[in-house]
Amino acid sequence: MNSPKHAVHHLYDYRKAISSRPFTARGKNVVRCQLCLLAEHLCTCHQRQAVNSQLAFMLIMYDDEVLKPSNSGRLIADVIPDTHAFIWSRNDPNRKMLSIINDPRYQPFVIFPGEYAVEGQRVVSQVTASECGTGRTPLFILLDGSWREAIKMFRKSEYLHHLPLFSFSPETTASYALRKGARDFQLGTAEVASLAIAAAGEASNGAVLEAWFALFVESSLHGRSRNNRDPENITRLAAQFEQTLLQATKAK
């Protein structure tokens, strides 16, 4: 089911409008859907579907990250309705972004490795009701960019230093990577989010995002290569996504 534009779509439009020159990504000659940024013939927008979730996300994106077709942060906004997205600014943090972080209806958590915690910063590995306080919605903040950019954003954003860090144990990340057959333990933004969703008690929604990410990766790779990938893979992953969506709806 096609839903109206979400926060990342709007941020994409905004960032594109203020660009002085067109963004040149790998495969720049590909005609892309302006919503999912996949090659037009591989567009997945007709399948995009949000779930019911008690969680919220905020993407703080580095410079032109939102313009990159390879960015998976947008997949979070596809699946979790209460997702916000902003472009990071070192000297002039977005005021709306700060007001959401300070909104008492939310309990923000910065998803970041515990070893980077500043002095006195709390590190949690679970999001329980007692961590959030009654009636507060967990707001997961993700710093979206390369690893180097994420570290820079974290270090230079004081407003993040009084918030608890939500940090996965190395075992969690490793077992996830092993299960997926990934060669390294560097997870994509959407994968990190799906782990966080599961850790916050919404396992079936985490599975939906994971399946949506798998379909996105295969469709992206398919768009890049010429005829040497089996189109059956996309069909299979699309069916798997539909299946997890169905299970998530049933779980409610």
Ligand SMILES: [Zn+2]
């Ligand atoms: Zn599309």
